[in-house]
Amino acid sequence: MIEVEVPLKLTLFGEHAVVYGEPAIAMAINEKMKIKIVPYHKMILKSNSLSIKGIKVDLEEMKLESEETSKVLSYALSTINFFEKEYGTRKNALIEIESPVDPSVGLGTSAAVIVGIVGGYSRYLGYELTREEIAKISHKIELTVQGLGSRMDTYTTSLGGLIYFPKGGGYEKIRREIRITAGYIRRIATTAEILKRVKSLKEKNPDLFNDLISSIGKTVNKAKIAIEKGDEEEIGELMYVNHGLLMSLGVTLPPIDNLVSTAKILGLKGCKISGGGGGGSTICLEDERARILLSTIGAKIIDSRISQEGVMIKEINQ
Numbered sequence: 001m002i003e004v005e006v007p008l009k010l011t012l013f014g015e016h017a018v019v020y021g022e023p024a025i026a027m028a029i030n031e032k033m034k035i036k037i038v039p040y041h042k043m044i045l046k047s048n049s050l051s052i053k054g055i056k057v058d059l060e061e062m063k064l065e066s067e068e069t070s071k072v073l074s075y076a077l078s079t080i081n082f083f084e085k086e087y088g089t090r091k092n093a094l095i096e097i098e099s100p101v102d103p104s105v106g107l108g109t110s111a112a113v114i115v116g117i118v119g120g121y122s123r124y125l126g127y128e129l130t131r132e133e134i135a136k137i138s139h140k141i142e143l144t145v146q147g148l149g150s151r152m153d154t155y156t157t158s159l160g161g162l163i164y165f166p167k168g169g170g171y172e173k174i175r176r177e178i179r180i181t182a183g184y185i186r187r188i189a190t191t192a193e194i195l196k197r198v199k200s201l202k203e204k205n206p207d208l209f210n211d212l213i214s215s216i217g218k219t220v221n222k223a224k225i226a227i228e229k230g231d232e233e234e235i236g237e238l239m240y241v242n243h244g245l246l247m248s249l250g251v252t253l254p255p256i257d258n259l260v261s262t263a264k265i266l267g268l269k270g271c272k273i274s275g276g277g278g279g280g281s282t283i284c285l286e287d288e289r290a291r292i293l294l295s296t297i298g299a300k301i302i303d304s305r306i307s308q309e310g311v312m313i314k315e316i317n318q
């Protein structure tokens with residue numbers, strides 16, 4: 001049996017703009033997705049945290065059918081299909097996914113599912129991939145399913161730590177700690193759907209769009225310097241700026257906008273939405289008052305301490 005642990009992530013700066021080549025900063029956190037690959041006579045996918053709406057049952061074949069099923073399982077299914085296509089192998093297994101958070105709340109569960117299955121299933125097939133190789137393959141798969149997407153989430157969850165993604169490709173680990181308070185509310189859409197909406201803004205108004213994303217890019221680069229200096233005042237201020245730019249892109253939601261404005265008035269150093277948006281996660285520089293504000297909007301607080309470790313794969317012989 002193979003057991004895999006994958007950290008989830010927070011985007012500190014640069015979401016959405018990173019899809020169009022701008023820089024970003026993300027951090028792997030202590031909330032971990034667990035994936036088990038157990039030898040089995042059939043290929044079965046099991047998940048603890050997916051509610052599938054509109055399910056239909058075919059009583060002849062005792063099969064479940066649902067429009068939502070393939071959408072919900074698309075990342076996991078595409079990962080298994082990838083190995084069949086690229087490596088020419090398929091070996092039946094029971095793949096069990098256990099997530100500590102809801103899907104689609106900006107914490108990179110899509111990336112973690114892919115990274116976990118790429119890591120675990122490749123080992124199950126007898127391959128020893130490096131974290132870097134897992135990240136590269138996982139990015140390719142996420143991009144295929146989403147249609148649009150950056151390397152940020154798959155690389156952060158594979159490699160762990162605090163990572164700067166420069167314009168033009170590659171990545172750079174930032175050897176500093178940053179303490180965050182974070183929580184999430186349910187989101188109105190998946191990342192794939194929000195990415196499509198952002199793209200339509202680009203098509204409608206390319207000049208304005210390019211200005212907005214290049215401003216996000218500038219904010220990220222200033223934030224990198226501030227993080228390296230440990231300048232919390234500056235980091236916080238840039239978080240508010242980044243939130244405002246994401247609001248202009250239309251990916252924020254009124255309860256989160258209210259929270260961020262209230263936080264600013266109360267003198268919290270910095271807060272912003274984190275991830276794909278449309279609700280989902282909000283982060284603030286660590287502050288007890290941020291916990292209170294997050295609980296007033298019904299947010300679930302998460303363990304946002306940094307995970308220096310990326311994907312961990314264990315072989316267990318029973």
Ligand SMILES: Nc1ncnc2c1ncn2[C@@H]1O[C@H](COP(=O)(O)OP(=O)(O)O)[C@@H](O)[C@H]1O
Nearest residue numbers: 047072099103104105106107108109110190191
């Ligand atoms: N526990 C899980 N089991 C199986 N698939 C999951 C799980 N959590 C998330 N996913 C996959 O990830 C998708 C959510 O991805 P996305 O909208 O990008 O949100 P996130 O911000 O969490 O990455 C789900 O629709 C599903 O395909």
Ligand SMILES: C[C@@](O)(CCOP(=O)(O)O)CC(=O)O
Nearest residue numbers: 016106108149150191275276
């Ligand atoms: C919006 C985006 O920048 C981050 C999406 O993160 P999440 O799926 O909401 O965790 C998309 C991407 O980088 O691929």
Ligand SMILES: [Mg+2]
Nearest residue numbers: 108110111191
């Ligand atoms: Mg995602």
